[in-house]
Amino acid sequence: MSTTDSEPTAGMLPPDPYLEESALFNRQIIRYVQRAAATGLYEIRGLGAKRNLPHFDDLVFLGASLSRYPLEGYREKCSAETILGTRHARRPVRLAMPITIAGMSFGALSANVKEALGRAATELGTSTTTGDGGMTPEERESSKTLVYQCLPSRYGFDPDDVRKADAIEVVIGQGAKPGGGGMLLGQKVSPRVAAMRTLPAGVDQRSASRHPDWTGPDDLAIKIKELREITDWQIPIYVKVGATRVFHDVKLAVHAGADVIVVDGMQGGTAATQWAFIEHIGIPTLAAVRQAVDALEDMNKKEEVQLIVSGGIRTGADVAKALALGADAVSIGQGVLLALGCNGESFVQEGRHVSATADYHKLGTAPGYCHHCQTGRCPVGVTTQDPVLEQRLEPAVGAVRVRNYLKTLNMELTMIARACGKQDVHHLEREDLAALTIEAAAMAGIPLAGTSWIPGRS
Amino acid sequence: MVGAVNGQGMGEDTPVSFDLKRQSVRELNQFLHGTLQGVKEVRVENPDGAHNLAVGLNGPIRVQIAGHAGYYAAGMNKDATIVVHGNAGPGVAENMMSGRVEVAGFASGGAGASARGGVLIIRGDAGLRCGISLKGADIVVGGSVGSFSAFMAQAGRMLICNDAGDGLGDSLYEAVIYVRGKIRSFGADAQIEPMTAADYEAVRELLDVGGLSHSYRDFKRVASAKTLYHWNADANQSY
Numbered sequence: 001m002s003t004t005d006s007e008p009t010a011g012m013l014p015p016d017p018y019l020e021e022s023a024l025f026n027r028q029i030i031r032y033v034q035r036a037a038a039t040g041l042y043e044i045r046g047l048g049a050k051r052n053l054p055h056f057d058d059l060v061f062l063g064a065s066l067s068r069y070p071l072e073g074y075r076e077k078c079s080a081e082t083i084l085g086t087r088h089a090r091r092p093v094r095l096a097m098p099i100t101i102a103g104m105s106f107g108a109l110s111a112n113v114k115e116a117l118g119r120a121a122t123e124l125g126t127s128t129t130t131g132d133g134g135m136t137p138e139e140r141e142s143s144k145t146l147v148y149q150c151l152p153s154r155y156g157f158d159p160d161d162v163r164k165a166d167a168i169e170v171v172i173g174q175g176a177k178p179g180g181g182g183m184l185l186g187q188k189v190s191p192r193v194a195a196m197r198t199l200p201a202g203v204d205q206r207s208a209s210r211h212p213d214w215t216g217p218d219d220l221a222i223k224i225k226e227l228r229e230i231t232d233w234q235i236p237i238y239v240k241v242g243a244t245r246v247f248h249d250v251k252l253a254v255h256a257g258a259d260v261i262v263v264d265g266m267q268g269g270t271a272a273t274q275w276a277f278i279e280h281i282g283i284p285t286l287a288a289v290r291q292a293v294d295a296l297e298d299m300n301k302k303e304e305v306q307l308i309v310s311g312g313i314r315t316g317a318d319v320a321k322a323l324a325l326g327a328d329a330v331s332i333g334q335g336v337l338l339a340l341g342c343n344g345e346s347f348v349q350e351g352r353h354v355s356a357t358a359d360y361h362k363l364g365t366a367p368g369y370c371h372h373c374q375t376g377r378c379p380v381g382v383t384t385q386d387p388v389l390e391q392r393l394e395p396a397v398g399a400v401r402v403r404n405y406l407k408t409l410n411m412e413l414t415m416i417a418r419a420c421g422k423q424d425v426h427h428l429e430r431e432d433l434a435a436l437t438i439e440a441a442a443m444a445g446i447p448l449a450g451t452s453w454i455p456g457r458s
Numbered sequence: 459m460v461g462a463v464n465g466q467g468m469g470e471d472t473p474v475s476f477d478l479k480r481q482s483v484r485e486l487n488q489f490l491h492g493t494l495q496g497v498k499e500v501r502v503e504n505p506d507g508a509h510n511l512a513v514g515l516n517g518p519i520r521v522q523i524a525g526h527a528g529y530y531a532a533g534m535n536k537d538a539t540i541v542v543h544g545n546a547g548p549g550v551a552e553n554m555m556s557g558r559v560e561v562a563g564f565a566s567g568g569a570g571a572s573a574r575g576g577v578l579i580i581r582g583d584a585g586l587r588c589g590i591s592l593k594g595a596d597i598v599v600g601g602s603v604g605s606f607s608a609f610m611a612q613a614g615r616m617l618i619c620n621d622a623g624d625g626l627g628d629s630l631y632e633a634v635i636y637v638r639g640k641i642r643s644f645g646a647d648a649q650i651e652p653m654t655a656a657d658y659e660a661v662r663e664l665l666d667v668g669g670l671s672h673s674y675r676d677f678k679r680v681a682s683a684k685t686l687y688h689w690n691a692d693a694n695q696s697y
Contacts, residue, residue, distance in 0.1 A: 213549035230514030
């Protein structure tokens with residue numbers, strides 16, 4: 001063989017095909033277009049926004065040094081006690097930690113899961129929240145502190161449950177779909193779910209996006225008064241909004257009489273919603289927190305009305321950053337589902353790990369990528385109403401996992417607070433933060449690290 | 459409160475009266491949520507359109523509201539009988555579970571919204587969205603109803619003795635509407651269906667409940683065509 005045969009000369013094409021992917025029409029978009037062309041219907045999926053967004057990861061803490069004095073990490077006390085609903089309620093919600101479990105419906109989740117969440121929250125001294133499907137006896141019995149949601153659909157809404165609740169959360173919207181109603185596909189509308197919601201079993205349920213008995217903030221003020229009258233002014237009334245025009249919405253919610261405002265950013269999860277909704281409607285949690293805090297400070301209500309932030313809270317660092325930005329507590333949905341085994345390779349049955357990989361493949365996905373809550377075929381038994389699949393989540397196993405997860409977050413939170421020299425996690429402040437990107441600096445209103453620059457503010 | 463002090467010492471038939479010129483809605487509701495000690499009837503004088511009158515009642519008491527009521531009168535009622543001797547504001551008897559609520563005059567928007575049981579009787583007309591999100595209660599309207607009534611009504615029955623506005627029964631589930639007069643237009647998925655013997659029986663029952671003398675034969679049945687029960691790619695503009 002001569003050298004001229006084996007060595008390519010300049011100008012010749014390489015032997016492999018040259019693949020240049022379009023940034024605009026990438027493989028995801030090609031799949032999107034071709035799926036739309038094949039079905040004529042938008043894609044519906046579960047969980048939250050998957051794309052890369054400015055988030056709490058783009059902030060860092062400025063630990064104590066010479067100019068600040070740290071607390072001993074393992075010895076000195078750092079309180080995480082959290083009190084919500086001090087504005088009007090005779091019995092505010094008292095929690096041992098500022099980390100709560102977000103509203104997720106029985107219907108989206110199985111009764112076993114609701115029970116596991118209640119048990120874990122009770123053990124840790126925090127609260128759980130019902131969802132768009134009424135209150136189940138399982139969750140009421142297992143939850144010491146239960147927040148009862150009043151949603152546009154009013155599925156299963158019952159004054160007896162109102163009287164049993166520890167707080168009421170009037171849901172205006174959620175971060176995954178601000179402006180949209182709930183959705184539960186027929187596979188999950190089991191006879192029990194259907195009966196609780198007064199629907200025929202198996203229908204593709206589209207819940208309302210507006211409340212049936214009030215329209216604007218002035219009406220909401222009267223609605224909140226009605227709930228207070230029914231509960232004899234004993235328990236707090238929360239108002240939950242999906243993050244869009246947060247500054248104005250928070251002000252209107254305060255004006256309407258809310259004790260607690262819940263702001264859910266676009267990374268917040270859902271059991272089923274249109275893809276376009278999840279990825280394209282709403283603003284990131286990072287921006288939402290700051291707007292909410294600005295609104296409360298502008299009204300001089302920061303000490304009177306508490307703020308809960310949700311939407312993509314995953315770690316103790318996320319919790320600490322939300323608190324430093326001005327939240328009083330956070331709420332977690334997807335993180336809790338992951339703790340239960342969502343997107344894990346196996347589930348636990350009678351102490352043994354059983355592989356779920358084959359069932360992920362049946363859904364056309366794999367552990368780590370699954371967002372198929374809408375199918376009700378959850379391979380690990382979390383987001384299902386199927387009598388066989390739901391057995392894959394044993395309440396006792398789930399309760400331990402969720403407890404461990406939330407406990408870890410709280411430990412990280414108090415560790416960070418101590419490192420910043422705080423005896424109370426609620427003493428974390430904006431001054432303790434620096435931003436790593438210009439976007440995060442602008443959204444959170446935190447100086448870019450190493451500078452005193454806050455885009456748009458200084 | 460006239461005739462009683464703090465709910466004590468009241469005999470079986472002692473009428474209790476609240477005068478909202480002198481007493482607050484809070485005092486009224488707190489009393490109605492209490493043990494009641496054998497009180498069977500409460501009269502509310504000078505309501506003057508106050509909101510949230512007699513909400514969250516939880517027992518077989520009778521409440522007479524001697525005038526107009528504001529928003530959410532008799533909201534979330536359970537077992538009580540509440541009569542508004544005047545007009546009622548938005549959301550009268552919203553989320554009622556059981557019992558009976560009667561409005562002598564007109565009712566504003568969202569009357570009987572999401573009500574799950576019991577019966578709501580409106581002698582006059584009802585405004586927009588009467589019976590929205592209805593979940594099992596019966597609503598009897600002596601007059602007409604406004605547009606978008608029975609929107610997304612899931613279960614229960616509505617009897618409309620005069621006319622219905624635009625978009626009647628949009629996205630109905632299993633609720634059934636009986637209309638005596640004209641229907642300006644139907645909402646998505648609502649349709650007229652033939653009356654069966656069971657429907658005539660239902661109309662007679664509802665007329666009887668409302669003490670109305672119309673002929674049951676004059677009513678039409680409106681129910682869901684059920685085309686929105688399942689996702690349908692060709693109907694995506696309906697969602």
